[in-house]
Amino acid sequence: xxxxxxxxxxxxxxxxxxxxxxxxxxxxxxxxxxxxxxxxxxxxxxxxxxxxxxxxxxxxxxxxxxxxxxxxxxxxxxxxxxxxxxxxxxxxxxxxxxxxxxxxxxxxxxxxxxxxxxxxxxxxxxxxxxxxxxxxxxxxxxxxxxxxxxxxxxxxxxxxxxxxxxxxxxxxxxxxxxxxxxxxxxxxxxxxxxxxxxxxxxxxxxxxxxxxxxxxxxxxxxxxxxxxxxxxxxxxxxxxxxxxxxxxxxxxxxxxxxxxxxxxxxxxxxxxxxxxxxxxxxxxx
Amino acid sequence: xxxxxxxxxxxxxxxxxxxxxxxxxxxxxxxxxxxxxxxxxxxxxxxxxxxxxxxxxxxxxxxxxxxxxxxxxxxxxxxxxxxxxxxxxxxxxxxxxxxxxxxxxxxxxxxxxxxxxxxxxxxxxxxxxxxxxxxxxxxxxxxxxxxxxxxxxxxxxxxxxxxxxxxxxxxxxxxxxxxxxxxxxxxxxxxxxxxxxxxxxxxxxxxxxxxxxxxxxxxxxxxxxxxxxxxxxxxxxxxxxxxxxxxxxxxxxxxxxxxxxxxxxxxxxxxxx
Numbered sequence: 001x002x003x004x005x006x007x008x009x010x011x012x013x014x015x016x017x018x019x020x021x022x023x024x025x026x027x028x029x030x031x032x033x034x035x036x037x038x039x040x041x042x043x044x045x046x047x048x049x050x051x052x053x054x055x056x057x058x059x060x061x062x063x064x065x066x067x068x069x070x071x072x073x074x075x076x077x078x079x080x081x082x083x084x085x086x087x088x089x090x091x092x093x094x095x096x097x098x099x100x101x102x103x104x105x106x107x108x109x110x111x112x113x114x115x116x117x118x119x120x121x122x123x124x125x126x127x128x129x130x131x132x133x134x135x136x137x138x139x140x141x142x143x144x145x146x147x148x149x150x151x152x153x154x155x156x157x158x159x160x161x162x163x164x165x166x167x168x169x170x171x172x173x174x175x176x177x178x179x180x181x182x183x184x185x186x187x188x189x190x191x192x193x194x195x196x197x198x199x200x201x202x203x204x205x206x207x208x209x210x211x212x213x214x215x216x217x218x219x220x221x222x223x224x225x226x227x228x229x230x231x232x233x234x235x236x237x238x239x240x241x242x243x244x245x246x247x248x249x250x251x252x253x254x255x256x257x258x259x260x261x262x263x264x265x266x267x268x269x270x271x272x273x274x275x276x277x278x279x280x281x282x283x284x285x
Numbered sequence: 286x287x288x289x290x291x292x293x294x295x296x297x298x299x300x301x302x303x304x305x306x307x308x309x310x311x312x313x314x315x316x317x318x319x320x321x322x323x324x325x326x327x328x329x330x331x332x333x334x335x336x337x338x339x340x341x342x343x344x345x346x347x348x349x350x351x352x353x354x355x356x357x358x359x360x361x362x363x364x365x366x367x368x369x370x371x372x373x374x375x376x377x378x379x380x381x382x383x384x385x386x387x388x389x390x391x392x393x394x395x396x397x398x399x400x401x402x403x404x405x406x407x408x409x410x411x412x413x414x415x416x417x418x419x420x421x422x423x424x425x426x427x428x429x430x431x432x433x434x435x436x437x438x439x440x441x442x443x444x445x446x447x448x449x450x451x452x453x454x455x456x457x458x459x460x461x462x463x464x465x466x467x468x469x470x471x472x473x474x475x476x477x478x479x480x481x482x483x484x485x486x487x488x489x490x491x492x493x494x495x496x497x498x499x500x501x502x503x504x505x506x507x508x509x510x511x512x513x514x515x516x517x518x519x520x521x522x523x524x525x526x527x528x529x530x531x532x533x534x535x536x537x538x539x540x541x542x543x544x545x546x547x548x549x550x551x552x553x554x555x556x557x558x
Contacts, residue, residue: 153442231478237472250474255449
C-alpha cells in the first residue's frame with residue numbers, strides 16, 4: 001500500500017485505465033486468455049446497469065419522480081446521508097488519528113474491530129444496533145428512562161444506522177492518508193512550541209484534507225445506499241425513516257416500474273459522486 | 286516527483302482502495318430468499334409412492350407443514366418431503382421462472398393467481414385454511430389493548446406490515462372497514478419483522494396473523510379483535526403442472542386437506558376453510 005508504484009497504479013486506475021506508455025511497452029495488444037475474461041467481467045458488471053436503463057419506464061418517469069413519496073424518500077436520503085457523514089467526520093477523524101499516530105497495546109486489534117462494520121452484513125448491524133440502542137437495549141433503556149429518547153423509528157435512528165456502516169470507510173481512508181503523510185511536519189511544529197492538538201489542527205488537518213474529503217465522499221455514498229441496518233433498526237415510515245433504498249425494495253413488491261424509476265435516481269446520484277470524486281480529488285492539486 | 290505530488294498520489298491510492306472497497310461492499314444488503322430446492326425424483330408410474338416431493342409454501346406455514354411432512358414420510362416409507370418456505374410473492378416468481386416444484390401453497394389468492402394465470406397449476410387451487418389477524422402486544426398486555434381502536438392512541442408505538450405485503454393489505458382492510466385511522470411508527474417489510482419489533486419490545490403492538498402470535502409463544506400476547514373478520518386470508522394449495530413427482534404430490538395435498546392434516550393446522554392457529 002505504501003509503495004509509490006502501487007499508488008500510481010491505483011490512481012491511474014481511477015483516472016480511467018493504465019497509461020498509454022505502459023501499453024506500448026508491453027506491446028502487441030492484450031493476450032487472448034486475458035482479454036476474454038476481462039470482457040466477460042466488464043459485461044457482468046455493466047449488464048445489470050444497462051438492463052436498468054433499457055427497462056426504465058421513460059414515458060412515465062417524470063410523473064414517477066415527481067410523486068411526493070419519491071421526493072420525501074430522496075430528501076430524507078440526502079439529509080440522513082449528509083448527517084451521517086458529519087457524524088462520521090466528527091468522530092471518525094480523531095479515531096483515525098489515534099489509530100495512525102499513537103502506539104498502544106492492542107492497536108492492531110482495535111483497528112480490525114473498526115473495520116468490522118465493513119464486512120458485517122448490514123442486517124446484522126441493524127440487529128446489533130437494536131440490542132444496543134433500542135428502547136429495550138443495553139444502553140437504549142437508559143436513554144429512554146433518563147432522557148426519554150428512543151432511537152428506533154426516528155430519523156435520528158436512520159442517521160445512527162447509516163453512520164454505523166459508513167464511518168469505517170472514512171476512518172480507513174483517513175488513517176491511510178495519515179500514515180502516508182510525513183509526521184516530521186507535526187514534529188517540527190511541536191519543536192516550535194505548538195501543542196500536539198495545535199499541530200494536528202494547523203498542520204496535520206490541512207495536510208490530510210484531500211484524504212478526509214475522499215473518505216467523506218465514500219462514507220456519504222455508503223450511507224446513501226444503506227438498506228439492511230436502516231430497515232432493521234429504524235423501520236420504514238414514509239417521510240420519517242423511509243430512505244430511497246427502502247422505497248425501492250418495497251416498491252418492487254407491487255410496482256416494479258416505480259422501483260426502476262427510484263433505482264435510476266440512486267444510480268444517477270452514485271455516478272455523480274464517483275465522477276465528482278474523480279475530478280475534484282483525484283486529478284486536482 | 287515532488288513531495289507534495291507523491292503525497293497526492295498516496296491520497297489517491299487510499300481513496301482508490303476505498304472506492305474499490307465501496308464498490309465491492311455496498312451491494313450486500315438485501316437477501317434473496319427464492320431458494321433452490323432439488324428434486325431428484327422422477328414421476329414413477331408404479332402405484333407405490335417414492336422419491337421426493339418438493340413443496341413451496343408460505344412462510345407462515347413453516348411450523349405446521351414441517352409436521353405434516355414428517356407424518357407423510359412416516360406413512361409412506363421411501364418418500365421424502367422437502368420444503369421451500371418464503372414470501373408467497375417470491376415463491377410464485379420462482380415457480381413461474383421454472384423452479385422444479387410439485388406443490389405450491391400460497392398465503393393469498395392473489396399470489397396464487399401469479400402461478401395459475403401462467404398456466405403452471407393443475408386444476409383449480411383449493412382453499413385449505415384461512416388465517417385471521419390478531420393484535421400482538423407485549424407479554425401481560427401492559428398497555429391494556431383490548432380493541433383495534435386502542436391502537437390509535439398516540440402514546441402507543443404500533444407497527445403494521447407494509448400495504449404491499451398480504452398482512453399489511455389485510456390490516457388496512459380491517460382498519461378501513463371499521464373507519465379507523467392508525468398511524469404506525471413503521472410499515473414493516475413482512476409479518477415476521479413486524480412481530481420481531483414487538484418481541485424485542487421496540488414496539489408496543491403489531492397487527493399480525495393469529496398463527497404468528499401462536500408461533501411466538503410467550504414472547505408476545507395475542508388480542509383478538511372483531512374487525513379481523515373483515516380481513517380473513519384464504520390459503521390456496523395447488524398441484525403444479527411440471528411437477529416431477531405428481532403422484533406423491535397429490536397424496537401430500539390430500540393429507541393437508543384430510544381431517545388429520547386440518548388438526549395440525551388448527552393447532553397452529555389456522556381457521557378451517
